[in-house]
Amino acid sequence: MDAAKEQFTELYERHHAEVWRYVARRIVASDVGDVVAEVFLVAWRRLADVPAGSPLPWLYGVARLVLANEARGRRRWQELTVRVAAEAGHVIVMDHADAVVSQRDAAVAFNRLSPGDREILRLVAWEWLTPVEAAAVLGQSRATFAMRLMRARRRLRRHLGMASDAAGRPATPSMSNRNG
Known part of the structure; x- marks a missing residue:
């Protein structure tokens, strides 16, 4: 070969x-x-x-x-x-059946994020990439990615809080900062 x-x-x-x-x-x-x-x-x-x-x-x-x-x-x-x-x-x-299916608060909050925020969070939370690796996927510098990750996490926490407030439940704990 x-x-x-x-x-x-x-x-x-x-x-x-x-x-x-x-x-x-x-x-x-x-x-x-x-x-x-x-x-x-x-x-x-x-x-x-x-x-x-x-x-x-x-x-x-x-x-x-x-x-x-x-x-x-x-x-x-x-x-x-x-x-x-x-x-x-x-x-x-x-067919809009999928749109009316009930989702958990986390999924609703996640879906309220912009596509860019969702992709950033997927790379670190689902794919287990470090910020350096995730930055490479997106073609960004590590510093740019780290700032975008911090902002995406902040927006997700805000959406989680809004979903919890609307449902009358305590807010979900914030996401871990495992990858930076």
């Missing part, structure tokens, strides 16, 4: 499960395999760009971009579907 194939095989075997979990937390299960395959296709094509010491944040960064492309494609497809149906005189009714 040549060196590139060996390097890629090691990268894939070592990080496939982590990339799978990263993607699975962000999209519907049926699409995860396609996105993960695209991430590793990019990794194969750009093998020379993969950082040797810590490739996982780089892979998460690629996954983030692939997910963004998937979301744009899905949005365009939905817009096209609505436009074509409107031109044909059909009315499309979207």
Whole structure:
């Protein structure tokens, strides 16, 4: 086996499960395999760009971009579907069942955050990345990421407090500061 194939095989075997979990937390299960395959296709094509010491944040960064492309494609497809149906005189009714399902206070508070705040918190809380690694995923300096993380945590605590006040319960304890 040549060196590139060996390097890629090691990268894939070592990080496939982590990339799978990263993607699975962000999209519907049926699409995860396609996105993960695209991430590793990019990794194969750009093998020379993969950082040797810590490739996982780089892979998460690629996954983030692939997910963004998937979301744009899905949005365009939905817009096209609505436009074509409107031109044909059909009315499309979207299923909003998921929107009315009750969620816990933490999920409601988390969903009130901006997409950027949610991604920052996911990287440290779900993916267990250090601020340095998470900053690399987002293409930011460590200082910029640390400031954004602090602000995202503050906003989440505020939303948790508002949810608790509305429900008449004591506020949820603040998030740990494990990663900085």
